Amino acid sequence: MIDLLSDTVTKPTPQMLHAMANAQVGDDVFDEDPTVNALQEKAAKLFGMEAALYCPSGTMTNQIAIKVHTQPGDEVICHHYAHIYNYEGGGMMFNSAVSPKLIGNPDGIFTAQQVEEVISKPGDIHAARTKLVEVENTSNKGGGTCYTIAELNQIKTVVKKHNLGYHLDGARLFNALIAQNENAADYGQTFDSISICLSKGLGCPIGSLLLGNKDFIAEAKFIRKRFGGAWRQAGFMAAAGIYALDNNINRLADDHAKAKMLEQALLQLDYISFVQPVQTNLVIFMLKYPAHAEKFTAQLAEKNIRIIGMGQGRLRMVTHMDVSMSQIETVCNVLAEIKI
Ligand SMILES: Cc1ncc(COP(=O)(O)O)c(C=O)c1O
Numbered sequence: 001m002i003d004l005l006s007d008t009v010t011k012p013t014p015q016m017l018h019a020m021a022n023a024q025v026g027d028d029v030f031d032e033d034p035t036v037n038a039l040q041e042k043a044a045k046l047f048g049m050e051a052a053l054y055c056p057s058g059t060m061t062n063q064i065a066i067k068v069h070t071q072p073g074d075e076v077i078c079h080h081y082a083h084i085y086n087y088e089g090g091g092m093m094f095n096s097a098v099s100p101k102l103i104g105n106p107d108g109i110f111t112a113q114q115v116e117e118v119i120s121k122p123g124d125i126h127a128a129r130t131k132l133v134e135v136e137n138t139s140n141k142g143g144g145t146c147y148t149i150a151e152l153n154q155i156k157t158v159v160k161k162h163n164l165g166y167h168l169d170g171a172r173l174f175n176a177l178i179a180q181n182e183n184a185a186d187y188g189q190t191f192d193s194i195s196i197c198l199s200k201g202l203g204c205p206i207g208s209l210l211l212g213n214k215d216f217i218a219e220a221k222f223i224r225k226r227f228g229g230a231w232r233q234a235g236f237m238a239a240a241g242i243y244a245l246d247n248n249i250n251r252l253a254d255d256h257a258k259a260k261m262l263e264q265a266l267l268q269l270d271y272i273s274f275v276q277p278v279q280t281n282l283v284i285f286m287l288k289y290p291a292h293a294e295k296f297t298a299q300l301a302e303k304n305i306r307i308i309g310m311g312q313g314r315l316r317m318v319t320h321m322d323v324s325m326s327q328i329e330t331v332c333n334v335l336a337e338i339k340i
Helices: 014-021 034-047 058-069 091-096 112-118 149-161 173-180 184-190 214-226 235-247 252-267 290-302 325-337
Strands: 051-055 075-079 099-103 130-136 165-170 193-197 208-212 272-275 282-287 314-318
Touching: 014 235, 034 051, 034 184, 034 208, 034 235, 051 058, 051 214, 058 091, 058 130, 058 165, 058 193, 058 208, 058 214, 091 099, 099 112, 112 149, 130 149, 149 165, 149 184, 165 173, 165 184, 173 184, 173 193, 173 252, 208 214, 252 272, 252 282, 252 314, 252 325, 282 290, 290 314
Parallel strands: 075 099, 075 130, 130 165, 165 193
Antiparallel strands: 051 208, 193 208, 272 282, 282 314
C-alpha cells in the first residue's frame, strides 16, 4: 500500500521504538515522569516560551487553548478552513461555548486587514465579544500553505491593538519552518499560545504540545485534567517526541520534494482542473469532473494507492516519512495511466 491518506499514518522507526522502550517513566499526573518533563522543557526552550504541556492529541491542545483564552459567549476569529472549526467535532462550541467568526481566502490564509474588519466593536451589546484570533500554519484544508512570520506579525499588531489572545494551530508548523527557513523562537515571540503535533510529519505514534507562559500552562494543565487528558507513564510516548525533535525536523524537506513531484505530475494531466501550488507536504487538487472523484480514487485503490477527499471536489495526497521517492514515482506513473 502506498498510503498518501495523511502524514499521521506513519509507524515509529526501530530507532524511535528503541528510545521509547528505554524511556525513564513516572506518574505524569504528579509531574513525576522525567521523560515528559524533559520533552516539555525541550519544546519550551526551542520556542523560547516559558512552559509546555504534553497532551495526547492536537485536538486536545487546541481545545484546551481555546478554553483558557475565552469565556462562554465569546467569539473566536478563524479561517473557514480551520481545523478547530471543521474537524474537531464542534469542540469549541461544546467545550468552550464560543462562536467562530469565519474569514479567509481559498488558500487557507487570511490577512491582518481581514481580521481588523471583523473584530466586534467594544460596547456593542448586539455582538459577541471577540476574544481570540486563531491561525493555522501550515493550513491543512488550504493545501499545506504557509504564512510568513512577517504576515503573522502584521496580524499580531491588530490582535494586540484590540487586546485579544493569539493562538497558533501549528500541527504542521515544522513543515512551514523548513519550507521558509524560519525559526521556532520567532514564533514563540509572536503567539500567546502554540500547539504543535509530534504525530504528523515528525513521525511519532501520538502526542502534541501546547506552549505558552507559566500562568497559561498552569491553567491549561487544569483544563487537560478536566478534559480527561491527564495521563500517567506518558514518558514512553514522550521519548518518541524527544527523538523526533532531535532527528526528524530537517528531513521534512524530503517530504516537500516528494509533494513537488506529485504536483508536477498532476499539472501534466488533462483530467485535472486545479492544483494548489505546493509549498510543503500536502497536495490538494481537483478533477475536471468532480463527480468522477469516486471512480478516480477507486482506480488508485486498485493499484494500492490511498488518497482522501476533502469535500467540495477537493482531493488530497500527503507525503511523509513512510512513503519513498520511488513509491512517489510509481504514483506519478499510475496517475498518467488513469482514464476517466
Ligand atoms: C491543522 C490540524 N490541527 C489539528 C489537528 C488535530 O490533531 P490530532 O489528530 O492529533 O487531534 C490536525 C490533525 O490532522 C490538523 O491537521
